[in-house]
Amino acid sequence: MAFLSVLGALFIPRPWLALIPMVLFAGLYRSSHRNLAGAAALIWLLYGVYEYAIYQRWLCTGECNIRVDLLLIYPVIILVSIPAAVVAISAMLRRPVKRTAL
Numbered sequence: 001m002a003f004l005s006v007l008g009a010l011f012i013p014r015p016w017l018a019l020i021p022m023v024l025f026a027g028l029y030r031s032s033h034r035n036l037a038g039a040a041a042l043i044w045l046l047y048g049v050y051e052y053a054i055y056q057r058w059l060c061t062g063e064c065n066i067r068v069d070l071l072l073i074y075p076v077i078i079l080v081s082i083p084a085a086v087v088a089i090s091a092m093l094r095r096p097v098k099r100t101a102l
Helices: 002-011 015-032 037-055 071-093
Strands: none
Touching: 002 015, 002 071, 015 037, 015 071, 037 071
16 A cells, blocks of 8 residues: 555656656557557556646546545556566567677
8 A cells, every 4th residue: 555655646746757657668569569568558648647637626626635536546557557567578578689680
């Protein structure tokens, strides 16, 4: 549960930071061509947009301090991101190296 608090302390006041893992997973997707990495990039993008809308108070009208929604969102993000990183990195490591003739 402490890890979820760290995520909340990082992304709630600065929702644009969600673009960093989105770009990393998009790069992993481009390099490894694994759909799970692309899904992780999309999830981080959607979370960033959602968190920014909450930050701007577009999606909540009053009390936005009690964020029960994050008890569902953060575990989903974690459960997609970790396997996506493992699958994409292992696919990149298993790929044969292309050698060029001199």
